[in-house]
Amino acid sequence: MPTILVIEDDASIRTGVLDALQAAGYDTLFAANGRDGQEVALRATFDLLLLDLVLPHVDGFTILKALREQRPVTPVIILSAMGQEADRVKGLNLGADDYMVKPFGARELLARVNAVLRRSPERPAEVNLIAFPGGEADLARCEVRHADGTREELSQREMAVLQYLAANAGRAISREEILTRVWRLTVSAGATRTIDMHVANLRAKLRDDPTDPRVVLTVRGKGYMFKTSSCHAT
């Protein structure tokens, strides 16, 4: 059963939510203020975050932003008393998956939780070791190890891009898709060279020659493709 983290300072709402989730069979974690919430959100492992925006010490937007840096895909539902459209838009644009205005009933909460979890990818057996000709990338340690024993550190973005490309190895990925999936932005690409820069940096760290790449291939007019080591025609 999925684990759900609830960050909410109002005790009665918090316990109500936790009760409803537990009754539905979910495992739960919680924090009652922003500071603890951020701590837990960044360290614990969970499948969904229910996040209040107005919290003591650290506000919900800050937590959401921090979480997104580290785990760009974990689903988040914002729970807030602020019903202003501007806040809802802000929350959704920061990468929240849904936004519920208090007060809400237990059944609607469960329905939304189920809806979000239903379409979120299974917690992937997180690929954290990516082999490539000449070495391997260890996402748990944020580093690349080469056959000669040398290492290079990887930044968060670089790892996110590498992970997405590797997860879709053997398929040409458009810059737009990368922006959508990794950055969680919905803009038309072509306006920025950011992705190219990250690929360039990745290639440097993977020791992949851009003029004749063996790991991250350029697909002109489309995007990039992580080369599969053994690709068999079916």
Place this chain on the structure above:
Amino acid sequence: MPTILVIEDDASIRTGVLDALQAAGYDTLFAANGRDGQEVALRATFDLLLLDLVLPHVDGFTILKALREQRPVTPVIILSAMGQEADRVKGLNLGADDYMVKPFGARELLARVNAVLRRSPERPAEVNLIAFPGGEADLARCEVRHADGTREELSQREMAVLQYLAANAGRAISREEILTRVWRLTVSAGATRTIDMHVANLRAKLRDDPTDPRVVLTVRGKGYMFKTSSCHAT
């Protein structure tokens, strides 16, 4: 850009929504009543459905149910004046991804649309593997694989032409039709040899002898035809 289907009977809301979506760069489809809506929802290809619940002839729940039988994953956002929790729960439990209560602003609509699309799986290409005597073309990898194991890269245009010809295999396609459907131009052909050049390049990469073609046949005075026989679409 993703295509969004809007099923909504209130003309002013419908046009408002369509305008907002188009302004954001989405392709749109729409239906103004339940009967048409169900028809379109089951037949057309789209990436997201915005669905009103109260519709003439056939209600939104029925459409949603029918759509889910056929395509369990296509994301759906319900637009409804009914703010009752029971309705929201019912909609979400039927497999909707979100539920917006009218009235809503354009920016919140776009924020929710983006949030839902961000996470939905990419629409798979209609055909990504085209077999022909002697090898196959893999559109996901932008390459041709021959029986002997060698490969050729395909450009975007070449793939577009090949895909269109293969999708209409066995039918002679005029240059004008190719220009219209692939280039999205409405010019009379004959003024350019562009298509011939792309066909020539394709034949070279498919190892198809132009003087005795087995894959892309020349239909004199008409255009070209992809030969049917063993063409697998996946």
Place this chain on the structure above:
DNA sequence: GAACCGCTTTACAGTCGATTTACAGACAAT
């Protein structure tokens, strides 16, 4: 607050695919 760090944007040059041009060979009709 100065230095640093990672991410993003800007700018630009080289590369490569798309298109046009030009022409020779192929085909059909007379």
Place this chain on the structure above:
DNA sequence: ATTGTCTGTAAATCGACTGTAAAGCGGTTC
């Protein structure tokens, strides 16, 4: 066989796309 039309393709041109250096921008560290 002759003629006019249509197709195949080599070569030149054009323009879009990519790689990358360098600068800008927040944010964090010392």
